[in-house]
Amino acid sequence: MEREKVLTVRDLSITFTTTAGPVHAIRGVNLDLYRGETLAIVGESGSGKSVTVKAAMGILAKNGKVDSGTIEYTYHHDDGTPETVDILKMKKKDIRRHINGKRIAMIFQDPMTSLDPTMTIGKQIMEGMIWHYKTPKEEAYKKAVSLLKEVGITDAEARMGNYPHQLSGGMRQRVVIAIALACDPELLICDEPTTALDVTIQAKILELIQRIQKERRISVIYITHDLGVVAKVADFVNVMYAGRIVETGTINEIYYEPAHPYTWGLLSAMPDLDTNDHRLYTIPGSPPNLLHPVTGDAFAPRNIYALKIDDRAEPPMFKITDTHYAATWLLDPRAPKVEMPAELKARIQRMKKEAK
Amino acid sequence: MSEKTPLLQVKNLKQYFKVSNNYTVRAVDGVTFDIYPGETYGLVGESGSGKSTIGRSIIRLYNPTEGQIIFDGTDISGKLDKKATAALRTQMQMIFQDPMACLNPRKKVGEIIGEGLDIHHLYANRKERQDKIDRILAKVGLAPEHADRYPHQFSGGQRQRVGIARALIMNPKLIIADECISALDVSIQAQVVNLMKDIQEETGTAYLFIAHDLSMVKYISDRIGVLHLGHLLETGTTEEIFAHPVHPYTRSLLSAIPSPNPVVEKSRVAESYDYATSGLDYNAGSLHQLEGTHQVWGTDEDVARWLAK
Ligand SMILES: Nc1ncnc2c1ncn2[C@@H]1O[C@H](COP(=O)(O)OP(=O)(O)OP(=O)(O)O)[C@@H](O)[C@H]1O
Ligand SMILES: Nc1ncnc2c1ncn2[C@@H]1O[C@H](COP(=O)(O)OP(=O)(O)OP(=O)(O)O)[C@@H](O)[C@H]1O
Ligand code: SF4
Ligand SMILES: [Mg+2]
Ligand SMILES: [Mg+2]
Numbered sequence: 304m305e306r307e308k309v310l311t312v313r314d315l316s317i318t319f320t321t322t323a324g325p326v327h328a329i330r331g332v333n334l335d336l337y338r339g340e341t342l343a344i345v346g347e348s349g350s351g352k353s354v355t356v357k358a359a360m361g362i363l364a365k366n367g368k369v370d371s372g373t374i375e376y377t378y379h380h381d382d383g384t385p386e387t388v389d390i391l392k393m394k395k396k397d398i399r400r401h402i403n404g405k406r407i408a409m410i411f412q413d414p415m416t417s418l419d420p421t422m423t424i425g426k427q428i429m430e431g432m433i434w435h436y437k438t439p440k441e442e443a444y445k446k447a448v449s450l451l452k453e454v455g456i457t458d459a460e461a462r463m464g465n466y467p468h469q470l471s472g473g474m475r476q477r478v479v480i481a482i483a484l485a486c487d488p489e490l491l492i493c494d495e496p497t498t499a500l501d502v503t504i505q506a507k508i509l510e511l512i513q514r515i516q517k518e519r520r521i522s523v524i525y526i527t528h529d530l531g532v533v534a535k536v537a538d539f540v541n542v543m544y545a546g547r548i549v550e551t552g553t554i555n556e557i558y559y560e561p562a563h564p565y566t567w568g569l570l571s572a573m574p575d576l577d578t579n580d581h582r583l584y585t586i587p588g589s590p591p592n593l594l595h596p597v598t599g600d601a602f603a604p605r606n607i608y609a610l611k612i613d614d615r616a617e618p619p620m621f622k623i624t625d626t627h628y629a630a631t632w633l634l635d636p637r638a639p640k641v642e643m644p645a646e647l648k649a650r651i652q653r654m655k656k657e658a659k
Numbered sequence: 660m661s662e663k664t665p666l667l668q669v670k671n672l673k674q675y676f677k678v679s680n681n682y683t684v685r686a687v688d689g690v691t692f693d694i695y696p697g698e699t700y701g702l703v704g705e706s707g708s709g710k711s712t713i714g715r716s717i718i719r720l721y722n723p724t725e726g727q728i729i730f731d732g733t734d735i736s737g738k739l740d741k742k743a744t745a746a747l748r749t750q751m752q753m754i755f756q757d758p759m760a761c762l763n764p765r766k767k768v769g770e771i772i773g774e775g776l777d778i779h780h781l782y783a784n785r786k787e788r789q790d791k792i793d794r795i796l797a798k799v800g801l802a803p804e805h806a807d808r809y810p811h812q813f814s815g816g817q818r819q820r821v822g823i824a825r826a827l828i829m830n831p832k833l834i835i836a837d838e839c840i841s842a843l844d845v846s847i848q849a850q851v852v853n854l855m856k857d858i859q860e861e862t863g864t865a866y867l868f869i870a871h872d873l874s875m876v877k878y879i880s881d882r883i884g885v886l887h888l889g890h891l892l893e894t895g896t897t898e899e900i901f902a903h904p905v906h907p908y909t910r911s912l913l914s915a916i917p918s919p920n921p922v923v924e925k926s927r928v929a930e931s932y933d934y935a936t937s938g939l940d941y942n943a944g945s946l947h948q949l950e951g952t953h954q955v956w957g958t959d960e961d962v963a964r965w966l967a968k
Binding site for chain 1: 676678682703704705706707708711712800802804807808811812813814817838845847848849850852853871872873874875877878911912915916917918919920921922923924925929932
């Protein structure tokens with residue numbers, strides 16, 4: 304089947320003005336998402352995951368500025384004709400009226416920032432249906448109750464009248480998920496959707512999203528640091544570091560054949576239930592301060608495999624397969640051959656064996 | 660068990676919330692456990708099971724409905740006098756699940772972190788105060804210039820580290836860490852967890868570590884308590900719980916841990932557990948002592964049946 308493009312981000316750069324100077328949070332991001340597929344974005348805190356997807360929803364903090372780039376979004380009118388728009392060129396008002404909530408819905412990382420503390424959660428779930436689709440009140444109420452049940456909230460009818468502060472952290476997060484699903488979006492962006500949820504409910508929510516995804520062929524972007532969740536849901540993975548995508552590939556390519564030293568570090572830092580190590584592996588150092596311009600490979604100072612060239616030039620994306628690319632000079636034909644750390648290699652071997 | 664006296668004893672704690680005239684939430688319904696000095700007690704359980712409420716009751720953000728909380732030899736479950744309040748506010752710190760909810764948006768991060776020092780006069784001069792703040796920022800992986808930013812100018816994970824810095828700077832005997840690493844990415848989770856372990860070794864702080872990420876809980880905790888619907892169903896050392904889970908809820912929880920192995924994970928099904936159809940009644944039964952420190956809640960028949968498996 305022909306893959307249909309939904310979201311195409313090209314060369315996105317975003318800078319924030321702060322009292323200490325400009326912060327170059329996003330430095331040339333490219334992303335591709337196709338209909339019905341699931342993309343995961345992983346990467347350290349502050350690497351720019353949330354800012355990237357918020358830009359795709361036309362949301363940018365007041366002190367933020369888009370320096371360059373396009374975010375093309377393709378959707379279908381009610382009669383089926385496709386239309387492609389550049390979100391960055393649209394008016395805020397039009398985005399709110401035609402795109403946000405209705406076609407693209409986002410589950411935000413901080414549940415409280417997207418919930419209104421003065422409004423019952425029932426009202427908040429119904430609001431979008433009434434505003435975007437003029438759904439009659441009773442119908443909206445019924446759908447809201449059934450959504451609450453679907454996200455695993457017991458006593459759903461009684462909870463409809465609760466205010467956000469009367470719910471536990473994970474219940475609030477599930478309300479936010481119910482709000483996002485209420486308007487039947489075509490593209491669902493989940494920013495750490497299950498971080499406040501325990502594993503059993505997490506599994507339930509992920510399965511719910513997967514089911515809806517299959518039924519309606521919607522596209523999903525997951526931002527999460529939980530590599531177990533990524534393993535479960537994602538078709539493709541983008542690894543982000545210091546405002547750039549440094550490796551992209553299919554889920555199996557990233558987990559079984561990682562090529563970027565930063566990805567090696569991320570995979571090595573996962574706690575391994577099969578071992579009883581006393582210290583977790585951590586990537587040495589900390590991410591670069593994006594107040595200062597980056598020269599060379601942003602990861603070089605933390606990379607024991609760094610080459611001389613890494614201090615001077617930022618690596619381009621090297622192609623490994625049609626779907627797998629990584630931005631590391633180690634893949635340059637002239638570079639010395641470097642293998643991933645032995646512990647990681649052993650672990651991947653174990654994973655592959657288990658997978659057979 | 661050792662002869663050591665517990666730092667914290669929670670006895671039959673109940674915390675109810677009256678939502679309306681005919682709807683009361685029994686968030687915590689008779690929970691008993693101890694935390695020893697310098698140890699890490701992990702509290703796990705599904706969303707809404709009462710984990711945060713237990714933490715909040717212990718630090719006395721609520722008045723417990725019933726039960727006893729003894730901290731460092733003092734009963735803190737009733738009315739608190741001035742001295743007890745001051746001791747509680749310095750010796751016990753909480754790192755919250757919602758980083759923003761407790762960070763004043765109009766204050767710079769440096770002031771937020773220094774607040775506890777100011778209130779309890781824990782420095783001789785400005786310089787000492789500044790040094791303490793810089794040191795703690797560095798410890799949690801933030802730069803000194805971050806002190807001049809406001810909370811909303813941080814990423815989610817960076818904000819969480821501010822919350823951790825704020826608790827650590829007081830050098831407390833007990834830190835209640837409510838999902839304090841859930842919002843962090845794996846590599847920083849690892850840094851923070853290693854950091855918490857280092858600080859524990861250095862200062863002997865005990866942690867009540869509330870989390871749902873069982874792989875991290877396994878890694879950091881000495882002992883674990885499994886909570887469901889306000890009841891503590893099983894407790895024991897990490898080894899006892901992970902190697903020999905007895906309660907069906909614990910078993911389903913352990914079986915739901917996602918594995919970072921795509922091929923395995925995409926085909927895995929977790930053991931299901933539903934209280935409504937399980938035939939169990941959490942209000943009936945008692946705590947049964949198994950081997951070592953391992954305890955499980957249930958009726959005699961239930962426990963015998965689970966053990967026979
Ligand atoms: N309004 C703002 N003003 C200044 N800097 C900002 C602002 N919003 C974000 N940043 C900075 O931009 C960078 C990227 O932030 P972003 O929220 O995208 O991170 P993230 O990858 O989502 O991290 P996390 O996993 O912690 O949520 C960070 O360094 C952050 O401090
Ligand atoms: N102030 C309150 N008023 C009414 N009900 C409350 C209040 N605080 C908590 N509850 C209820 O108590 C129960 C337990 O909540 P708690 O926040 O302790 O759960 P939790 O185990 O921390 O869950 P999570 O993992 O989702 O954070 C929930 O049913 C919640 O709705
Ligand atoms: S609860 Fe939370 S984390 Fe959440 S925004 Fe509030 S405020 Fe932030
Ligand atoms: Mg984020
Ligand atoms: Mg909680």
